[in-house]
Amino acid sequence: MEKQQTPVEEIRTPTDAANDMPLREVWHHKDIVRNEIIAGVTGFFAISYIIIVNPVILKDAGIPTDLSVFATILSSMVGCLVMAFWANAPIILTPGMGVNAFFTYTIVVNMGLSWQEALGIAAVASFIYMLIAFTKISTILSEAIPESLKHGITAGIGLFLVEIGLEKAGLIVAGKSSLIVLGDLTKPTPLLALFGLALSLVLYLRRVKGNFFIGIVATSLVAFFFGVKDSGTPTVDLARLGEYHKIVFQNDFSHWMTTPFILAAFSMTMILVFESMGLLQGLLPNKRKFKKTFEGSAVTTFLSGFMGTSPTVAAAESASGIESGGRTGLMALVAAVLFGLSLLFVPLxxxxxxxAIAPVIIITGALMMAAMDGIDMGDFSEWFPAFLIIVLIPFTNSISTGLAFGFVAYPVMKLAVGQGKQLTWPVYLLGGLFLLDLVFSAML
Known part of the structure; x- marks a missing residue:
């Protein structure tokens, strides 16, 4: 008799096994704990710039920078704790880039509303997000998304990360005669980033444990010895933590029945629901954790508005931690601890x-773009909507805009080739909602 082969499940690596492991059991496996800690540290450093950048953006809305630093850190810490203990997922939640720009420059600067009213709009939008997350609507919408679009979302976020990484590295800059040009390779920052990229690639290809974290540390040490560091870090005085209450529960709902409030709330709802859905679909190694993760994200988003900051979303940079082996909520728990410690060490x-961070973001984005393998390139009606998502997310610097064009184009393309009857009603609903979002965004 021929010997029966060992099932695949019995020869999984510790990282694979952690996908379905409850958080309480993770502590009994040293290899998994080590992977998760490294992943949490890597993911935290990849997104740590949000502590500096988010307050700078919200300052233009009128929120004091130093108080906004506290709000950014605390909302991120709460979000990561929710991901750890509610969803057991390797996702880091922070105030979202793009969402904070919509909050500041669309609602406050362009529409002339106060930052308190913007917080009120965020609370209404995130409440609707929670209603969707905790009902069957979230499952219906998630299952309705065509596979080609899911792969397009993953690849689009990957290309977005590559763009972010290249910008942080100074390898690309805004051009005068074109959108993007090559950065000045004689400057210290691009040269340091190229060193970090080469080192991180070698470590990754050699499958060295903690490769990304080692790359960040080594590049940071080189930067320290050669005097290369970022400017613009906000000064934070911990003594002002006692004044943090000035931006807490400041949500203003007094104009909730006005047209600007309603339109802004609708657009923000679309951004929060579908950007979060797209990010989680693209990031989660274990798709079975989507429902819990989506719920946890909705709760944190709702709480963040009352904590004095723009809404939180899943950080695309979570992918750096996931690529480093993160599979459980322990990765998020480590990130939460580091966010807490950062209150004391923001200047560091x-x-x-x-x-030092850019190489990790670039490599992670490149790895996510491998999702394009799942798109049927032989069917133009399948891959063109996915293509729109992939290119428009980085080109417009907005995940929600990329999703909107892809989801509107998909049913149109299918109707054009006579396959409209194969589509479910949620696909048409999503296309219609995204079309309305584009219209309202133009009006705003």
């Missing part, structure tokens, strides 16, 4: 320059 983040 200046010693981890963008050039």
């Amino acid at each position: 983040l200046a010693y981890v320059p963008s050039a």
